[in-house]
Amino acid sequence: MxxxxxxxxxxxxxxxxxxTATASVTAxxxxxxxxxxxxxxxxxxWGRTAPTTARLARPGTYDEAVAAVxxxxxxxxxxxxxxxxxxxxxxxxxxxxxxxxxxxxIRAVDAEAGTVVCDAGxxxxxxxxxLLPRGWFVPVSPGTRYVTVGGAIGADIHGKNHHVAGSxxxxxxxxxxxxxxxxxxxxxxxxxxxxxxxGGMGLTGVILAATVALLPVRTSLMTVDTERAADLDDLLxxxxxxxxxxxxxxxxxxxxxxxxxxxxxxxxxGDHAPLDALPARARRAPLAFRPGGRLPPAxxxxxxxxxxxxxxxxxxxxxxxxxxxxxxxxxxxxxxxFHPLDGVPHWNRVYxxxxxxxxxxxxxxxxxxxxxxIVERIAARRCPSFLAVLKRFxxxxxxxxxxxxxxxxLALDIxxxxxxxxxxxxxxxETVAEAGGRVYLAKDARLRPELVDVMYPRADAFRALRAxxxxxxxxxxxxxxxxxx
Amino acid sequence: xxDAFGSPQSLLILGGTSExxxxxxxxxxxxxxxxxxxxxxxxxxLEAAAGRLRSLGADVRTVAFDALDTDGxxxxxxxxxxxxxxxxxxxxxxxxxxxxxxxxxPATAVQVAQTNYTGAVSxxxxxxxxxxxxxxxxxxxxxxxxxxxxxxxxxxxxxxxxGLDAFAQGLGDALYGTGVHVMVVRPGFVRTRMTAGLDPAxxxxxxxxxxxxxxxxxxxxxxxxxxxxxxxxxxxxxxxxPRALFRRLPV
Numbered sequence: 001m002x003x004x005x006x007x008x009x010x011x012x013x014x015x016x017x018x019x020t021a022t023a024s025v026t027a028x029x030x031x032x033x034x035x036x037x038x039x040x041x042x043x044x045x046w047g048r049t050a051p052t053t054a055r056l057a058r059p060g061t062y063d064e065a066v067a068a069v070x071x072x073x074x075x076x077x078x079x080x081x082x083x084x085x086x087x088x089x090x091x092x093x094x095x096x097x098x099x100x101x102x103x104x105x106i107r108a109v110d111a112e113a114g115t116v117v118c119d120a121g122x123x124x125x126x127x128x129x130x131l132l133p134r135g136w137f138v139p140v141s142p143g144t145r146y147v148t149v150g151g152a153i154g155a156d157i158h159g160k161n162h163h164v165a166g167s168x169x170x171x172x173x174x175x176x177x178x179x180x181x182x183x184x185x186x187x188x189x190x191x192x193x194x195x196x197x198x199g200g201m202g203l204t205g206v207i208l209a210a211t212v213a214l215l216p217v218r219t220s221l222m223t224v225d226t227e228r229a230a231d232l233d234d235l236l237x238x239x240x241x242x243x244x245x246x247x248x249x250x251x252x253x254x255x256x257x258x259x260x261x262x263x264x265x266x267x268x269x270g271d272h273a274p275l276d277a278l279p280a281r282a283r284r285a286p287l288a289f290r291p292g293g294r295l296p297p298a299x300x301x302x303x304x305x306x307x308x309x310x311x312x313x314x315x316x317x318x319x320x321x322x323x324x325x326x327x328x329x330x331x332x333x334x335x336x337x338f339h340p341l342d343g344v345p346h347w348n349r350v351y352x353x354x355x356x357x358x359x360x361x362x363x364x365x366x367x368x369x370x371x372x373x374i375v376e377r378i379a380a381r382r383c384p385s386f387l388a389v390l391k392r393f394x395x396x397x398x399x400x401x402x403x404x405x406x407x408x409x410l411a412l413d414i415x416x417x418x419x420x421x422x423x424x425x426x427x428x429x430e431t432v433a434e435a436g437g438r439v440y441l442a443k444d445a446r447l448r449p450e451l452v453d454v455m456y457p458r459a460d461a462f463r464a465l466r467a468x469x470x471x472x473x474x475x476x477x478x479x480x481x482x483x484x485x
Numbered sequence: 486x487x488d489a490f491g492s493p494q495s496l497l498i499l500g501g502t503s504e505x506x507x508x509x510x511x512x513x514x515x516x517x518x519x520x521x522x523x524x525x526x527x528x529x530x531l532e533a534a535a536g537r538l539r540s541l542g543a544d545v546r547t548v549a550f551d552a553l554d555t556d557g558x559x560x561x562x563x564x565x566x567x568x569x570x571x572x573x574x575x576x577x578x579x580x581x582x583x584x585x586x587x588x589x590x591p592a593t594a595v596q597v598a599q600t601n602y603t604g605a606v607s608x609x610x611x612x613x614x615x616x617x618x619x620x621x622x623x624x625x626x627x628x629x630x631x632x633x634x635x636x637x638x639x640x641x642x643x644x645x646x647x648g649l650d651a652f653a654q655g656l657g658d659a660l661y662g663t664g665v666h667v668m669v670v671r672p673g674f675v676r677t678r679m680t681a682g683l684d685p686a687x688x689x690x691x692x693x694x695x696x697x698x699x700x701x702x703x704x705x706x707x708x709x710x711x712x713x714x715x716x717x718x719x720x721x722x723x724x725x726x727p728r729a730l731f732r733r734l735p736v
Contacts, residue, residue, distance in 0.1 A: 042664060049489035052621035053664025075620070088486065093570075093664055094620030354705065357489045417705070422490040422516060445489035448517070478621070481570065482486035482494065 043097055046348050047086040048355035049416050049445050052093035052478055056080075060102040062176075062184065062208050069206060069474060070182045072096045076476030079206045081148030082123060085155060086358045087445030088478035089201045095476060098206060100150050106130055107209070114214045115173060120150030120207040125291075125342075128334070132289040136214040137272065139171035141338045143389075145291070150207040155442035156199035156402040160248035160338070163394040165215075167404050169198035170397055175210035180470035184208060189398075196465045198399030201441055203466060203475045203485060217272045219286040222248075222337040224270035225328045228320070232263025232375055236368055236408075239267070239392045247271040248337070251390045254316040255378045255412060256309070263375050265390065266323040273331055282331075291335035297345035304352035304417050312384035319386075341387075351415050357445055359425055360411035362393060362404065363437035370435040371408050374428055378412065381424060388412035400458035401485075403440040411443070422446065441479065449483045459485065486572060486621065491703035492517040493572030493623070497565055499608050500578025501525035501547060504677040505627060507534055508692035509575060509699045514543045516700075522565050524550035525578070552578050552604030553596070558611045566615040573703065574612045575625045576605055579646075581679050587641045594641045601645035606652055613656060613665065620664040623703055626653040630673045630711070633720045637732060657708055668702050670695065671720075672712040688713055 038057035044050065059065040069077065075095030082101065083090060090097065103119035109131065110116070116131065124138050125145035131137065140152070140159045147157065152168045153175060165171070174188045177197060185205075187194045197204045225246070229235035235251055243249045246269035253265040275286055341347050348356070363370050378385070389411050396405035414421060429451055432439060438455030439447055453459045462485065466475075479485065487493050494517050498506040501523030510521055521543045525531045535545040550561045565571065579601045587594035609624060616622040631639055632646030650669055657667030672695045674686035695712045702710040711717040723731065 040663075042662065047489065050487050050491070051664065052486075053662070054620055087489065092620075093486070094618055355489070416489050422488070422492060446492075449494075478486050482488065 038096065043080075043091045044355070045085050045087045045089065045091065045445065046083060047357050047416065047445055048348055048351070048353075049357065050088055050091075050478070052088070052091050054092045054095055054097040056097050056099055058099040058102040062103070062178075065098065065100075065103070065178055065206055065208060066182055066184070068096065068098055069178055069180070072474055076472075076474050078475060078477040078480075079120075079150060079154070079202045081121065081151030081154075082146045084144055084147050084151065086443040087441075088482060089155070089442055089444075090151075091478040092476055093478055093481075100148060100206070103208060109134065109136070114216060115211050116214055117209065117211045118149055119209050120153075120175075121148050123148055124152065128289055131214060132217070132220050132334075133287050135216055135218065135287055137217045137334075139165060139213055139215050140168040143339060144342050145335070145339050146342060149210050149212065150202075153198060153207055153210060154200060154202045156397065156399045156404070157442070158393070158404045160250045160391065162404055163243050163249060163392050164247055166394060167199075167397050167399070167402060169194075169399055169402070171213040172198075173211040173213055176208040177204065178206040178208055180205065180472065180474040192465060193469075195398045196400050196462055198397060199402030199441075200399070200462065201401065201479060201485070202477065203462075203480050204469065205475060215272075217287070218275045219273045219278055219282075220289050220334055221273040221278060221282065221286075222270045222332045222334060223273040223277055224268055224330045224332045224337055225326075226324055226330065227267050227326045228323050229263075229265045229267060231261060232265075232372055235263055235265045235267070235390065236371075239390075243269070243392050245269075249391065252319070253375075253388045253390045253410070254320050255375065255383060255385045255388045256313045256316050257320075258379050262379050263372075264320055266320060268337070270332070270337060277329070277331065279331075290333065291339070292333060292343065294342070295344045298347055298349040300349060302349055302352050304354045304415065306350055306352060307384055307386065307415055309382050309384045312386045315386050351413075352417075354415060354417035356413050356415050357421070357425070358411060358413050358443040359428065360403075360409060360440040360443045361428070361432045361437050362407050362409040362440075363432060363435045364405065364407035367407060367435040367437065370431060370437070371410065374410070374431060377428065383412065383414050383418065383421075383424075385412040385414055400462045401441060401456050403438065403442070405438070407437070411440075441483075444479070444483075447483060452483050452485065486570070487623070487703070488517055490516075491623075491700075491706065493703070494518060495520040495522075495570060495572045497522040497524065497562075497571045497574045497612070499524045499550065499574065499576045499612075500552070501550075502528070502530045502534055503577035503579075503627070504679075504692040505672070505675060505695045506575050506577035507538070508696035510538055510543075511541060512696045512700050513573070514538060514541045519544055520569070521545045522548055522571070524548045524561065524565070526551050550608075552600045552608065555604060555607040558607050562608065562611045562615070566612075566619075570619050571612075571616070571622060573623045573625060574616065575627070575699075576609055576612075577627045578604070579627065579629075579679075581642050584639055584641055597641050598645045598648075601642070602648040602652075605649050609653065609656060613660060613667075616665040617660065617663050622664070623666040623668060623706075624653075624656070624660075625668045625670060625699060625703070626650075628653065628669050628671050630671050630716050630720055633671065634724050634731070636734075654708075666706055666708075668699075668707055669709045670699055670702070670712065671709065671716065672698075673716045675712075688716055688719070
């Protein structure tokens, strides 16, 4: 592994120093090829299915990244962040995988424009650590802080505020993209390369740095309203009627409940707490970022089947039962509201050696009937899923392979070893595709390739752009091989 | 690429007319497999098998391959891998031979040994090298419970499968960490052309059942699969039985 420290020339701004002018982040042309050592290792996504072996290298500077791309062999390479994509998006069997977390510097914070310039390997956790005390928050926060900025662009991630703020790339002012020819390009919104890269799963190049617009906040606490929905109709009605009042909104849904309780859920919606909502003591340090202690990591080697129907059914009944029927204005830590699972490092291990798949799809507004049928099928099938969430998306972005589009999205985790799960999910795919919906590539490890073009009508344009900018197929992942992207 | 459930998109069958292999191919084509290579001696049966798989929607190609012609393995199989990744290689060729004849005519015993062992060793190593370069893929080796302990009535075949089984296990260990997975499949008595006319042994099974077990083994990334599963404890008992007793068993 190379040292994460960059060359002296690239140290354009102290990491945490506020600056009003953004620093130049373009990589200089390489003088001599820097050496990045690589190790051959088995790589999986967060779901821990379908491991493949790749040469893992960790470029510590832009020059090293350029050299790595230029030196990649016949099987190409793919950038990888913190490995939170569930499927095979950041794997590349027999080729190179570039661990981008070595490019981990926050280069400038522009307090006037409300933007940050940082390397692609910087995590949202790190951004929060640095930016919250200055009164800024990331524009979009997914269910985990442990994703990189590069990964957030590559997957065009969304959060609980999608209905008001859209997906991550809506807030990206520009990024530096290392393309197949070894050049570094500054890419701005409104260009084909931007739209192909936003949600493009790293297949257009390696993102080296980005300028991201931030959200000003007064405190680091959230004010949260919680309410229960008795069934799916109740849930959709509540989300449709009152979501616009909240910046953040999500519903945890009990997919094991059947009969009249099918689709019962707990809604948690909220916003950043204003200063006057804080108790006097907390007002002394309103912007302190204290995610709280993390539990010990889940151990390795847990058996399959811990999360079976019985245990998950009990958990779901407990979780629904303990939620208040209605509670308003509760103050919660950011981490408790946004990232409850980050408290358990390696929580993905609880699914055992067999791993798990996450199934996330979106169907449009008006396709509530489809959503209902799918929820009923999942409930009838008794899929043991305790991490199921439903959310109402706002309008989609311009990214060609970007997932979010206006409508309803449901995400659920299922142990991969569940018998017959493959054909079952294929059936759901068909239903989703018929309704004009799609599944999320960052979570996918099993989609039937024929459906990609149905779900993502601009996949053809994506392929054409790749054929033009990357004729040798430098940027290749297991996902791109599996889905012929 | 294989998906999260171990379903391959491309399949290479060595021994393209094997009933077990073709039953497996039908199951896999019903899931994600779109490309199938059938390697075997050119014959109408091989083409017919290809045609049947094509009718299921797969892109099927045949390649001339002779287990006994080990010198030609490199070229024949190299051609297949040059066309694209192979997610699963199913090594399914083998001959049962005639035990009585083999004892009388050693040359026929040699042919059994060369097909089942030498040919398989050569083909497996050639494939393993390409799989290694890919960084992914499964090599599924059809062994047999007959290799678990050689029986008086069948020891030429049994010993060839014993050698293959040991080889495949070692190869699996050698490839550990390379992304390549080796799975040994040990069926009991399977009702096929190969065993037609023989009295079925206890726990006899069918090609379709072996195919189900192979698909499940790929999903679990198993290193060894017994078909049916009850054979595993049974063979453990037989393996530890004293010679004097084992010799007298009517098996």
